[in-house]
Every structure is written in C-alpha cells, then in structure tokens.
Amino acid sequence: xxxxxxxxxxxxxxxxxxxxxxxxxxxxxENDSVTVDVLADKVxxxxxxxxxxxxxxxxxxxxxxxxIKQMESKSA
Numbered sequence: 001x002x003x004x005x006x007x008x009x010x011x012x013x014x015x016x017x018x019x020x021x022x023x024x025x026x027x028x029x030e031n032d033s034v035t036v037d038v039l040a041d042k043v044x045x046x047x048x049x050x051x052x053x054x055x056x057x058x059x060x061x062x063x064x065x066x067x068i069k070q071m072e073s074k075s076a
Contacts, residue, residue, distance in 0.1 A: 015056045018049045025049075 028034045
C-alpha cells in the first residue's frame with residue numbers, strides 16, 4: 001500500500017504505511033520528480049512521518065522490554 005500525497009488520519013496510520021510513504025517521498029526527491037513548489041510540503045510530511053516512526057519504535061521497544069522483564073521475574 002502506497003498512499004501518494006495523502007494524509008492518513010493518525011488513528012489509521014501504521015508504522016508500515018508511514019515507512020512506505022517515507023520511501024516514496026525519498027524516491028520522488030531522488031528522481032527529481034518533486035517540483036520546487038511542493039518540495040517544502042514533501043520535506044514537512046517526511047519530518048512528520050519520521051517523528052511518528054520514532055515514537056512508534058520507542059513505544060514498541062518499551063513494551064518489549066517490559067514483557068521481557070515480566071517473563072524474567074516469573075522465571076526467577
């Protein structure tokens with residue numbers, strides 16, 4: 001799934017969708033298919049997606065760490 005230039009509501013945005021959109025934006029910029037008129041919008045959207053992905057990864061890491069600690073305390 002590759003949403004082009006769409007703003008997916010945050011409740012529907014997943015890490016996979018955000019990452020794919022980031023790859024699409026990077027490819028568009030690399031291929032010079034982004035006009036100067038929309039470049040700032042693309043960079044802003046990429047920044048938002050990067051922030052979303054970082055938050056999601058940190059949250060997942062914290063959740064996994066918590067689960068591992070629970071498992072270790074049960075087996076000790």
